[in-house]
Amino acid sequence: MSRALSASTPVLLLLGLASAVGLRVAIGAPSVAESQGAGLVFAGALALVLVAAGWRPGPPHPSSILVGLAGAAVLVAGPLWLHLTSGLTEQAMPLTSFPGWALLIVLIAGTEEMVLRGALFDSCGRVVGPAGAVAVTSIAFALIHVPLYGPAAIPLDLAVGMWLGGLRLLTGSAAAPATAHIAADLCGWWLL
Amino acid sequence: MSRRLGAVILVLAAALLGLVWSAAPQSPPLYDGLANCSGPYKYLNPPAGLGPQHRNPTSGSTVEHVKNGKFTESVVQTKQAPARAPQALIQLGDGAVNLPSGITTVRLTVRPVPPPAPISNGVLDGNVYLFRAIGNDGSSLTLDPKIGGLLQLKKTGQELSARMELYRGGKWVPQSTLSFVNACYLATDARSFGYYALIAPSHESAFLTRYLPLLIAAIIILVLVITALVAIRLSRRVPTVEEAG
Structure with missing residues (x-):
C-alpha cells in the first residue's frame, strides 16, 4: 500500500465516523442519547463506513470473548459500586422493553467497535504503530460521545477507550473490546 | 510486544x-449506552404543538400496613402503560415514615399538580409532582429526614440542564441531584414529602443547552475535517532527497 493511501485510510474512516455522529445528532437533538431512531441510523451509517472500508471481521476466538467479559466486569465495577451505595435498587423500566433496547445496544456498540477497534485501529496501526492506534481510537471514542453526554464525559470515555484499546492489543482481535463494550452497556439496564 | x-x-x-x-x-457512572426511557412524556399542561399522546399524566398510590408499629419499605410510582417507565416514584426504606401512635395503615400517593407558585428561577421541565403519606386517620405523615427516600422524576428530554427542586417555605429550593449520562430520569435523596419538579435554567440558557450538542458536533466534525486535510496534505508532500534516495 502506498504511503498516501495508507495515511488517508484512517483519515477517511475518521471522516466517516464524524459524519455518522453528525447524522445521529441531527436526528436525535436535543435528546441524542435517548433517541432510539438516531441510534439505529448511527449504527447503519457505521456499517456503511465498514463496507466502504472493506473491513471484514474474522471469526471471534473463544478466549477473546472471555477476555472481553472480564474487561466488561472491570467497566461495570464503578457503576455497580455507585448503584449499591446510592440506594438505586428499583429498575423503573418494565422487562418487556428490554429485548428491543438490548438489540439496539448490540448494534450500536458492535458497529462502534468494528469501526474503532477494528478498521480504524488496523489502519492507524500501520501508520502510527499500536500505541498511536490506541491513542487515536481512544480520542475518537471520547469525542463521538461528547454530543450525547457533554464534555463532562470526556475523561471517563478516554479511560474506557484506552481500556478497550488495551483489550484489542492484548488479544489481537476486535472481538474482546466489542464483547466488553456490549456486555457493559447491557449491564446499564440494571445499573441506572 | x-x-x-x-x-x-x-x-x-x-x-x-x-x-x-x-x-x-x-x-457519569457509565461511559456509553442508550437511555432506556420509552414513550412520550405526559404533561398536565402540554406545551403548544404537542399531540394527544403527551396528555393525561397518571397518578399512583399504594397502601402499606404498619407492622409492629413501624413503617416497612415501599415504593409508590405513577401508573404506566406496559413498556413505559413511570414519570415519578419514591422508594422508602424501613422506618422512613414517622408514625404517630394509632396509625395502622399508610397511603402513599404521588400525583401531578399545577405549580403551587410561579417558578421564577427557571423553566419547569415536565410536571410538578406532589408526594404525600396519609395515615388511616386522614393525617399527613412526615418523612424521617434521617432515613429519607430515593425520589426519581423522568426527564422530558427537552431541557438538558434540569435539576431537581423542592417547593419549601414559599420558594423552589434546588436539591442535590443525581444525574446519569444515559438514564431518562434524575434522582434525589428526598428528606421530606411535598412538591418536587425538574427545573431548568432560564429560557436563554435552555436555548443554548438545547443546541449545544449540535454546536459541539459541528466543532468536532470541523476539527476532524481539518485533521483529514492536513494528513492528506502531509502524506502527499514531496519526498526529501534522503527519502528519495
Whole structure:
C-alpha cells in the first residue's frame, strides 16, 4: 500500500465516523442519547463506513470473548459500586422493553467497535504503530460521545477507550473490546 | 510486544478509570449506552404543538400496613402503560415514615399538580409532582429526614440542564441531584414529602443547552475535517532527497 493511501485510510474512516455522529445528532437533538431512531441510523451509517472500508471481521476466538467479559466486569465495577451505595435498587423500566433496547445496544456498540477497534485501529496501526492506534481510537471514542453526554464525559470515555484499546492489543482481535463494550452497556439496564 | 504493550495500557487505563470514578462518583457512572426511557412524556399542561399522546399524566398510590408499629419499605410510582417507565416514584426504606401512635395503615400517593407558585428561577421541565403519606386517620405523615427516600422524576428530554427542586417555605429550593449520562430520569435523596419538579435554567440558557450538542458536533466534525486535510496534505508532500534516495 502506498504511503498516501495508507495515511488517508484512517483519515477517511475518521471522516466517516464524524459524519455518522453528525447524522445521529441531527436526528436525535436535543435528546441524542435517548433517541432510539438516531441510534439505529448511527449504527447503519457505521456499517456503511465498514463496507466502504472493506473491513471484514474474522471469526471471534473463544478466549477473546472471555477476555472481553472480564474487561466488561472491570467497566461495570464503578457503576455497580455507585448503584449499591446510592440506594438505586428499583429498575423503573418494565422487562418487556428490554429485548428491543438490548438489540439496539448490540448494534450500536458492535458497529462502534468494528469501526474503532477494528478498521480504524488496523489502519492507524500501520501508520502510527499500536500505541498511536490506541491513542487515536481512544480520542475518537471520547469525542463521538461528547454530543450525547457533554464534555463532562470526556475523561471517563478516554479511560474506557484506552481500556478497550488495551483489550484489542492484548488479544489481537476486535472481538474482546466489542464483547466488553456490549456486555457493559447491557449491564446499564440494571445499573441506572 | 503488542501483548506487553496491551497489558501496560490496560494497567494505565484501570488507574485512570479509578481516578475518574473517585473524582466524580455520581456522574457519569457509565461511559456509553442508550437511555432506556420509552414513550412520550405526559404533561398536565402540554406545551403548544404537542399531540394527544403527551396528555393525561397518571397518578399512583399504594397502601402499606404498619407492622409492629413501624413503617416497612415501599415504593409508590405513577401508573404506566406496559413498556413505559413511570414519570415519578419514591422508594422508602424501613422506618422512613414517622408514625404517630394509632396509625395502622399508610397511603402513599404521588400525583401531578399545577405549580403551587410561579417558578421564577427557571423553566419547569415536565410536571410538578406532589408526594404525600396519609395515615388511616386522614393525617399527613412526615418523612424521617434521617432515613429519607430515593425520589426519581423522568426527564422530558427537552431541557438538558434540569435539576431537581423542592417547593419549601414559599420558594423552589434546588436539591442535590443525581444525574446519569444515559438514564431518562434524575434522582434525589428526598428528606421530606411535598412538591418536587425538574427545573431548568432560564429560557436563554435552555436555548443554548438545547443546541449545544449540535454546536459541539459541528466543532468536532470541523476539527476532524481539518485533521483529514492536513494528513492528506502531509502524506502527499514531496519526498526529501534522503527519502528519495
